[in-house]
Amino acid sequence: AQSVAQPEDQVNVAEGNPLTVKCTYSVSGNPYLFWYVQYPNRGLQFLLKYITGDNLVKGSYGFEAEFNKSQTSFHLKKPSALVSDSALYFCAVRDGGTYKYIFGTGTRLKVLA
Amino acid sequence: DTAVSQTPKYLVTQMGNDKSIKCEQNLGHDTMYWYKQDSKKFLKIMFSYNNKELIINETVPNRFSPKSPDKAHLNLHINSLELGDSAVYFCASRQEAGNSPLHFGNGTRLTVT
Numbered sequence: 001a002q003s004v005a006q007p008e009d010q011v012n013v014a015e016g017n018p019l020t021v022k023c024t025y026s027v028s029g030n031p032y033l034f035w036y037v038q039y040p041n042r043g044l045q046f047l048l049k050y051i052t053g054d055n056l057v058k059g060s061y062g063f064e065a066e067f068n069k070s071q072t073s074f075h076l077k078k079p080s081a082l083v084s085d086s087a088l089y090f091c092a093v094r095d096g097g098t099y100k101y102i103f104g105t106g107t108r109l110k111v112l113a
Numbered sequence: 114d115t116a117v118s119q120t121p122k123y124l125v126t127q128m129g130n131d132k133s134i135k136c137e138q139n140l141g142h143d144t145m146y147w148y149k150q151d152s153k154k155f156l157k158i159m160f161s162y163n164n165k166e167l168i169i170n171e172t173v174p175n176r177f178s179p180k181s182p183d184k185a186h187l188n189l190h191i192n193s194l195e196l197g198d199s200a201v202y203f204c205a206s207r208q209e210a211g212n213s214p215l216h217f218g219n220g221t222r223l224t225v226t
Contacts, residue, residue, distance in 0.1 A: 032212050043117070043203055043217030051212045088154060094212065099144060099168050101215055103156040
C-alpha cells in the first residue's frame with residue numbers, strides 16, 4: 001500500500017534561514033509526489049510536484065523539493081524562510097494505479113522573526 | 114471567481130440530524146473528491162467521482178452518501194449525525210490527465226453537538 005510519512009510534527013526556523021520539511025514515501029511503482037500548504041481556515045494549496053525528470057523540483061513561493069529515490073524521500077526546502085511561510089505543510093503521494101492521493105500527517109512550520 | 118466552492122462554510126447541528134454539504138468546481142475538471150480532516154489535521158480520503166461515476170469509496174460509514182449530479186458538482190449527504198463526525202470536510206477536484214494536482218475548496222467545518 002502507498003504511504004507517506006512526515007516525521008516532524010513541527011519545524012521551527014528563524015526568518016532568513018534555510019528550511020527543510022521532511023517527507024518519506026512508500027510506493028509499489030513509480031512515485032508521483034506532491035507538496036501542499038494549508039493556511040488557517042483555508043483549503044490546501046498546491047506547491048509543487050515530482051512526476052519524472054530532474055530530482056530538484058521548483059514550485060510556488062520560492063519552494064523546491066528534492067526527490068531522492070534511494071532514500072525514498074521528497075523533502076521540501078526553501079533557501080530563505082519568511083514569516084509568512086508559517087503554515088501547515090502536507091506531503092502527498094498519488095497511487096499510480098488508482099485515483100487516490102494519500103497525504104502525510106502534516107508538519108507545522110513556524111518561522112520566527 | 115472561486116475555483117472549488119463549498120457550502121456551507123460552517124455547519125452546526127445536533128446528533129441524529131441529516132445534513133448535506135455541496136461542492137461545485139468551475140475548472141472543467143473531471144474528477145472530484147471528498148476528504149475529511151480531523152482535529153489533529155489528518156486528511157483522509159472518503160470518496161471520489163470521475164465523470165459522475167464513483168471510483169473511490171473508502172471505509173466510510175453508510176451514513177455518508179455522495180452524489181454527483183454532473184461532473185462539476187459533488188455533494189455529501191450525512192444521515193444520523195454523530196459526535197465523531199465533527200471535522201472539516203474538504204472537496205477537491207483535478208483533471209485526470211497528466212498527473213495534475215488536486216485543487217481544494219476552503220472546507221466545511223461541521224460541528225455535531
